[in-house]
Amino acid sequence: MSSAPTLSRAQRAAFPPNWPARLALAALALYVVYACSVLDITWARFVEGFGHGSRLLSRVWPPNFAPDKLALLRAGMLESLQIAILATVIGVLVSLPLGLAAARNLVPVPLALASRGVIALFRTFHPVIVAILFVKAVGFGALAGMLALVVASLGFLSKLVAEAVEEMSMKPVEAVRATGASFLSVVIMSVLPQVMARFIGFSAYQLDANLRNSALVGLVGGGGIGATLFTAFQRFDYDFVLTIVLAVIALVMLGELISGWMRRLFQ
Amino acid sequence: MTESAIEPCSGTLDHCPLVIRHLCKEYRAGQPVLKDISLSVAAHGTTAIVGPSGTGKSTLIRCINRLVDPTAGEILFRGEDLARLKGRALRAARRRIGMVFQEYNLVERLSVMENVLCGRLGYVRAWRAWLRRFPAADIERAFHLLDAVGLAHLARERADQLSGGQRQRVGIARALMQEPELLLADEPTSSLDPKTSVEIMELIRRRAGERNIPVIVNIHNVELARRFADRVIGMCNGEIVFDGAPRALDHAILSRIYGGEGWLE
Numbered sequence: 001m002s003s004a005p006t007l008s009r010a011q012r013a014a015f016p017p018n019w020p021a022r023l024a025l026a027a028l029a030l031y032v033v034y035a036c037s038v039l040d041i042t043w044a045r046f047v048e049g050f051g052h053g054s055r056l057l058s059r060v061w062p063p064n065f066a067p068d069k070l071a072l073l074r075a076g077m078l079e080s081l082q083i084a085i086l087a088t089v090i091g092v093l094v095s096l097p098l099g100l101a102a103a104r105n106l107v108p109v110p111l112a113l114a115s116r117g118v119i120a121l122f123r124t125f126h127p128v129i130v131a132i133l134f135v136k137a138v139g140f141g142a143l144a145g146m147l148a149l150v151v152a153s154l155g156f157l158s159k160l161v162a163e164a165v166e167e168m169s170m171k172p173v174e175a176v177r178a179t180g181a182s183f184l185s186v187v188i189m190s191v192l193p194q195v196m197a198r199f200i201g202f203s204a205y206q207l208d209a210n211l212r213n214s215a216l217v218g219l220v221g222g223g224g225i226g227a228t229l230f231t232a233f234q235r236f237d238y239d240f241v242l243t244i245v246l247a248v249i250a251l252v253m254l255g256e257l258i259s260g261w262m263r264r265l266f267q
Numbered sequence: 268m269t270e271s272a273i274e275p276c277s278g279t280l281d282h283c284p285l286v287i288r289h290l291c292k293e294y295r296a297g298q299p300v301l302k303d304i305s306l307s308v309a310a311h312g313t314t315a316i317v318g319p320s321g322t323g324k325s326t327l328i329r330c331i332n333r334l335v336d337p338t339a340g341e342i343l344f345r346g347e348d349l350a351r352l353k354g355r356a357l358r359a360a361r362r363r364i365g366m367v368f369q370e371y372n373l374v375e376r377l378s379v380m381e382n383v384l385c386g387r388l389g390y391v392r393a394w395r396a397w398l399r400r401f402p403a404a405d406i407e408r409a410f411h412l413l414d415a416v417g418l419a420h421l422a423r424e425r426a427d428q429l430s431g432g433q434r435q436r437v438g439i440a441r442a443l444m445q446e447p448e449l450l451l452a453d454e455p456t457s458s459l460d461p462k463t464s465v466e467i468m469e470l471i472r473r474r475a476g477e478r479n480i481p482v483i484v485n486i487h488n489v490e491l492a493r494r495f496a497d498r499v500i501g502m503c504n505g506e507i508v509f510d511g512a513p514r515a516l517d518h519a520i521l522s523r524i525y526g527g528e529g530w531l532e
Contacts, residue, residue: 175372175438178332179445180362180389188397189385193376 056238063246064239072228072240073247080224080251083146083217084210091153091210092203098154099161100187106165106173119162122155131217145222149210156209160202161195168194200266204259211255215248225251283307284481285331285449290340290350292326300326302505304340308449313472313482315496315513317489319525323505324485328451331483332364333357344449362389365442367471369454371434373441375427379418382426382437383409386444405444412440416470432463436470443474450475452484456491464488468495489521 010016035041101107102115125133131148138144168191176190218226225248232240285308292301300323308314316324329335331342333349342349344360352360365386373382387405388396395401413419416436421429426437435455442450452471456464468484472495475482486492492499493513501509501516501524509520522528 171368171370171372172374174334175366175368175441176374176385176388178334178361178364178366179386179441180358180360181385182358182388182393184393185388185391185396188393189377189381189388190374193374197376 059238060242062239063242064237065243069237069240069243073225073243076218076225076228076244077247077251079142080214080218080226081211083142083149083222083224084207084214084255087146087149087153087210087214088203088207090150091157091206094150095154095157095161096199099158100165100191102158102162103165105170106187106191112162115158116162119155119158122151123159127152127213128216128220131222132220135221140221140223140227142223145214145217145224145226148217148222149213152213153206153210157199157202157206161199164195164198165191197266201263204262207262208252208255208259212252215251282310284310284345285483286341286343287331288341288343290327290330290342291338292323292330292335293338299338300505301330301337304505304507306500306507306510308481308483309498311476311479311481312497313475313484313495314498314500315492316483316485316500316502317487317492317524318502320487322502324502325453327502328366328453328483328485331449331451332361332366334366358389362445363448365445365447365450367435367438367442367450367452367455369457371431371438371458373426373434373437375425377426378422379413379424379426379429379437380406380409380422383413383422383440383444386441389445409440409444412443413437415474416440431459432467435459435463435467439467439470439474443478446478448480450480450482452482454485454487457487464491465494471495489516492516 098115098119102112102119104112106112107115127148130151131145134144134147138147172190172194173186176186181189214224215226215229218224218228219230221227225244229241229244229248232238232244287304287306290301290304291299293299304327316327318324326335330337331344331349333352337350340350344364347360349357349360374385377385381399384391384396384401384405387401391401391405410419410422413422416439418433418436418440421433426434429437435458438455450471455471456467459467468491471482471484484496486496493516496513499509499511499513499516500507501520503524503526508523509516518528
């Protein structure tokens with residue numbers, strides 16, 4: 001009878017120590033301490049900030065509901081709503097073909113790579129930075145804000161469409177192709193049915209995101225409620241700022257409700 | 268069954284709608300999956316292709332409707348070389364060739380009726396398909412075919428609500444919807460239970476017989492091949508090692524196709 005090969009004590013450990021992970025964690029902790037010291041992040045400054053904050057809060061309350069302010073608020077909110085909805089609609093319409101053109105299992109690889117390049121470009125910068133560029137290009141106002149959100153929507157939706165298409169089953173696609181269907185028919189009858197439910201979910205989410213970001217792009221000149229908010233800050237109308245913030249919170253919550261409802265509807 | 272259906276097609280092109288000559292396929296250079304396949308298929312009857320998994324049966328059948336592009340060789344379908352077709356001409360050729368798949372390959376989120384109508388996509392324009400404005404004659408034919416496969420009552424059901432046997436019936440209806448001149452079936456019964464398998468093979472044979480079109484079917488199950496085929500082609504390692512009548516399939520030939528002896532006992 002030959003003796004079975006025995007394992008050494010180190011080989012018998014069920015959970016061997018992960019030294020690279022431990023070293024990485026230690027390095028991260030050291031870096032956090034270093035960064036805090038360099039950036040002068042101290043408890044004292046934090047406490048001092050609380051004081052400033054409470055003073056601001058005391059000037060904010062109560063919110064200003066004067067009729068002239070409410071008219072400004074209404075105009076700003078409506079413009080933001082329009083920016084968000086237009087950007088979403090245009091984004092949805094353009095992202096579907098762009099996303100399909102970026103799916104490697106559907107189109108020739110060079111086209112897919114080119115489309116992916118365009119999508120990556122759209123995703124490179126935060127909507128605020130894109131908005132600044134558009135404000136420079138087309139001037140202050142809602143157009144610049146809307147264009148910025150269209151770019152953001154395209155980046156997000158096209159990428160997700162491409163991913164959804166690449167994950168779908170190729171079997172129905174093969175079967176429809178075998179009937180002699182044209183490329184467009186193959187897309188309509190075998191690709192879209194597989195990705196449409198998810199696409200509507202993405203679109204609802206993007207509408208939600210655009211409602212939130214429409215306030216943001218206004219801060220840099222993209223129109224809408226963000227512009228109103230910016231002006232209110234400049235004029236130290238802090239009580240009106242609170243009114244606007246409350247309205248934006250309501251808008252965002254409403255957007256979340258609508259997008260959740262849309263997703264359920266098309267499940 | 269007539270003796271002429273058993274004979275490998277050796278006459279002129281008129282007798283053999285499908286003639287394959289020196290067909291080769293390499294997915295990777297230097298690793299041929301199909302090695303110089305030549306065969307002719309008669310104008311009617313069922314030809315079964317048997318052989319071990321991974322031997323190129325699926326590739327052969329997919330070369331015929333060009334779901335797979337052959338590396339070399341000719342596939343003459345009614346005198347036209349399918350291997351050279353592109354674009355519109357290829358689509359026009361594909362719509363004359365129906366195909367039934369192992370895993371049915373239905374669009375699960377579409378209704379049974381929509382899946383059957385997919386068989387008309389070679390004829391109907393994309394915008395009509397999009398708006399579901401198929402010609403009334405097509406819809407009538409689809410109902411007729413669903414009746415013929417016993418599923419007319421499920422026409423508006425979503426395809427993912429159906430059982431395996433029902434899905435394969437939809438797959439057959441979709442293929443017949445093309446009014447094909449040739450029916451390909453790639454392991455149509457491999458995902459089904461034995462009883463349903465027999466029913467599906469009977470259905471394929473009967474519907475093709477009514478239309479007097481040839482059927483080429485890949486099949487794992489030798490018993491089913493014996494029972495339903497007029498001619499059996501045995502493949503092994505990308506080559507045809509047997510071509511003859513089902514009753515000629517004896518132990519010696521089966522071990523030539525599949526290799527080994529023990530499993531035959």
